[in-house]
Amino acid sequence: MNAILVNLLLAIFWIFLGVGLLLHEVVTERRMFKLPLGNLNPGWLAILFGAYNCYRVWWIWSYQRRRRTEQVEDNALRRRMDRGHEPRIQEPPNPDFMFDKPPSENIQAPGPIAERPRSDPPPSAS
Numbered sequence: 029m030n031a032i033l034v035n036l037l038l039a040i041f042w043i044f045l046g047v048g049l050l051l052h053e054v055v056t057e058r059r060m061f062k063l064p065l066g067n068l069n070p071g072w073l074a075i076l077f078g079a080y081n082c083y084r085v086w087w088i089w090s091y092q093r094r095r096r097t098e099q100v101e102d103n104a105l106r107r108r109m110d111r112g113h114e115p116r117i118q119e120p121p122n123p124d125f126m127f128d129k130p131p132s133e134n135i136q137a138p139g140p141i142a143e144r145p146r147s148d149p150p151p152s153a154s
Contacts, residue, residue, distance in 0.1 A: 031088050039081035046074030 049071030053059050061070050 032085055032092075035081045035084040035088065039078045039085060042074045042078035042081060046071040046076075046078060049074060 049061065050069060053069055053071070059067075059069060062068070063070050063073065
């Protein structure tokens with residue numbers, strides 16, 4: 029059975045039991061059950077158990093959500109790594125991008141940018 033469901037059912041059981049014991053004392057104005065710890069109503073202990081089970085539900089839920097997120101990230105990383113191992117077509121290197129050798133003599137470095145001649149404004153239609 030699912031751990032979240034079990035803890036949720038236990039939390040509901042303990043909280044209903046605790047509230048029932050506390051209401052019984054309020055309605056009848058007499059305490060039927062006592063804990064030896066300072067004349068304490070056991071309803072408070074049952075509510076404490078219910079709160080603990082609510083905490084366990086939250087903790088298990090957040091752990092499962094964190095694990096799912098990690099698995100999704102791991103799967104995405106694995107797919108990216110697998111894609112990187114695809115065979116690639118080997119092409120000869122492009123000489124335009126070989127910077128370890130000096131440029132050949134036929135290529136001239138670009139000079140300064142010359143100003144464009146200004147053109148007269150278009151004649152106005154009159």
